[in-house]
Amino acid sequence: xxxxxxxxxxxxxxxxxxxxxxxxxxxxxxxSREVDDQVILDCIDVAEQAPTGGNNGSRRWMIIRDQEIKDxxxxxxxxxGVDWVIETAKRLEGSGHQNERLMTGARHLGExxxxxxxxxxxxxLGQHDGSGRPGLFDSVIQSAWSFMVALRSRGLGTVWTTxxxxxxxxxxxxxxxxxxVTQICLFPVAYTVGTDFKPTSRRYPAxxxxxxxxxxxxxxxxxxxVVDEVDIKAKPALVHAAIEELGxxxxxxxxxxxxxxxxxxxxxxxxxxxxxxxxxxLADVRATLDYLVTxxxxxxx
Numbered sequence: 127x128x129x130x131x132x133x134x135x136x137x138x139x140x141x142x143x144x145x146x147x148x149x150x151x152x153x154x155x156x157x158s159r160e161v162d163d164q165v166i167l168d169c170i171d172v173a174e175q176a177p178t179g180g181n182n183g184s185r186r187w188m189i190i191r192d193q194e195i196k197d198x199x200x201x202x203x204x205x206x207g208v209d210w211v212i213e214t215a216k217r218l219e220g221s222g223h224q225n226e227r228l229m230t231g232a233r234h235l236g237e238x239x240x241x242x243x244x245x246x247x248x249x250x251l252g253q254h255d256g257s258g259r260p261g262l263f264d265s266v267i268q269s270a271w272s273f274m275v276a277l278r279s280r281g282l283g284t285v286w287t288t289x290x291x292x293x294x295x296x297x298x299x300x301x302x303x304x305x306x307v308t309q310i311c312l313f314p315v316a317y318t319v320g321t322d323f324k325p326t327s328r329r330y331p332a333x334x335x336x337x338x339x340x341x342x343x344x345x346x347x348x349x350x351x352v353v354d355e356v357d358i359k360a361k362p363a364l365v366h367a368a369i370e371e372l373g374x375x376x377x378x379x380x381x382x383x384x385x386x387x388x389x390x391x392x393x394x395x396x397x398x399x400x401x402x403x404x405x406x407x408l409a410d411v412r413a414t415l416d417y418l419v420t421x422x423x424x425x426x427x
Contacts, residue, residue: 146325151283152231155316157241169276176269190245200240206292208236242314283318352408355394356415360422365391
């Protein structure tokens with residue numbers, strides 16, 4: 127079969143579609159449809175083509191099929207904190223909270239994970255020394271992502287789950303993992319109910335988050351600029367009110383973006399600037415954000 131050449135629009139379209147529509151799937155996993163071992167092994171073969179640190183093939187994949195083991199994995203999954211997620215999902219139901227859908231999906235998975243046709247755990251030979259230096263996870267993360275994309279290409283789905291690692295020692299005992307093997311994440315693997323997944327709109331455009339040569343220097347379509355951001359422990363409504371209070375002291379060319387994040391709000395401030403003004407402009411931006419942080423500090427309410 128003829129394969130489109132890299133660089134061609136057909137090749138780019140296919141690859142980009144797979145990458146942008148590989149979603150974390152929780153509520154649309156088909157627990158009733160069997161998944162053949164060979165399909166999973168084929169996806170691991172694809173994943174093993176990913177780059178690896180030092181060209182060292184140190185990944186090992188656990189495929190869990192036995193129902194008794196899956197049942198015990200489900201118990202550990204709940205004990206690791208998913209039982210709290212389930213209660214939170216119940217509390218948020220119908221509230222319209224930004225995390226309602228996420229928690230609902232997590233609840234659905236937590237209550238049904240033992241029904242998943244297969245659970246897959248990528249592991250790595252070795253233990254991280256906690257130094258923060260690369261050398262362990264740089265040989266597995268990219269492979270695990272490739273596994274997700276390979277599943278997507280075959281009409282299957284999964285979600286990258288790590289909360290279960292709170293019970294990693296118990297999981298290691300259950301699966302008889304040696305001490306020198308590190309678990310990375312858990313993939314519940316199943317065919318998906320429908321394949322019509324779409325790219326998410328909940329991401330910043332590249333021009334907003336890509337900086338050139340120095341941090342905070344953007345190249346927007348309207349020209350160069352500077353941007354900085356900060357998390358504030360205050361609800362978006364309070365942040366918007368504080369921004370409005372800046373009034374005449376605010377630069378009319380500034381653009382504030384405020385989004386709700388766990389624990390408060392994330393505030394981004396962008397200002398157009400010529401190259402020779404960038405440093406001064408960025409200092410103004412940071413000073414303004416510092417002012418908002420101080421003004422909205424809990425002790426200030």
